[in-house]
Amino acid sequence: MKKILNKLRKNKLLVLFSILFLLLIAFCVKVIIIFTESDEVAIYGTRLEGIDKVVINEKDMSKKIIEKLGEDIDNIDFRTQGRLINIIINVKGNISRDAAKEDAKKTIEEFSDDEKKYYDIQIFVNKKEQTEDSKQFPIIGYKHHERSDISWTKDRTGNDE
Numbered sequence: 001m002k003k004i005l006n007k008l009r010k011n012k013l014l015v016l017f018s019i020l021f022l023l024l025i026a027f028c029v030k031v032i033i034i035f036t037e038s039d040e041v042a043i044y045g046t047r048l049e050g051i052d053k054v055v056i057n058e059k060d061m062s063k064k065i066i067e068k069l070g071e072d073i074d075n076i077d078f079r080t081q082g083r084l085i086n087i088i089i090n091v092k093g094n095i096s097r098d099a100a101k102e103d104a105k106k107t108i109e110e111f112s113d114d115e116k117k118y119y120d121i122q123i124f125v126n127k128k129e130q131t132e133d134s135k136q137f138p139i140i141g142y143k144h145h146e147r148s149d150i151s152w153t154k155d156r157t158g159n160d161e
Contacts, residue, residue, distance in 0.1 A: 093129030097136040
C-alpha cells in the first residue's frame with residue numbers, strides 16, 4: 001500500500017490531469033445525452049387520448065359536406081389537426097352572409113355526436129367574387145367540443161368605420 005501511495009505522490013500532476021480528463025469526458029457525455037435525448041412524448045401530450053375511437057376520413061367528410069351544401073359553394077377544404085377540424089368554404093357570389101352562416105351550421109350536422117363531443121370545429125367562409133356584400137366576408141365560426149352552438153366573428157356591416 002505504501003508503494004502505491006509513494007508512486008501517487010511522485011506523480012501528482014499525472015494523477016490530477018487524469019482525474020480532470022475523466023471529469024471532462026463525463027461532462028461531455030452528459031451534454032451529448034442531453035442534446036440528443038429522444039423524447040417519445042407526442043407533440044400534443046395526452047390530449048389526443050381516445051382519438052382512435054373517433055377517426056374522421058377527411059375525403060369522405062368533404063364529399064358529404066359538398067353534397068349537403070350543394071350549389072352554394074365553389075369548393076371546400078377540410079383538414080383535421082389533433083382535436084381541431086378546420087373547414088374552409090369558398091361560397092359563390094350570390095350568397096348572403098346569413099345564408100352562408102346557415103350553410104356552415106349544416107356542416108356541423110354531418111358529424112356524429114361522438115365526433116362533435118371530441119373535436120373543436122372551425123369554419124372559415126370566404127367569398128372570392130366581388131359583390132356588393134363582399135366586405136362582410138370572410139366570416140369565421142368556432143364550435144367548442146363541449147358546446148352545441150357556433151360562435152361567430154363580429155359581423156361586418158360593410159362600412160369602413
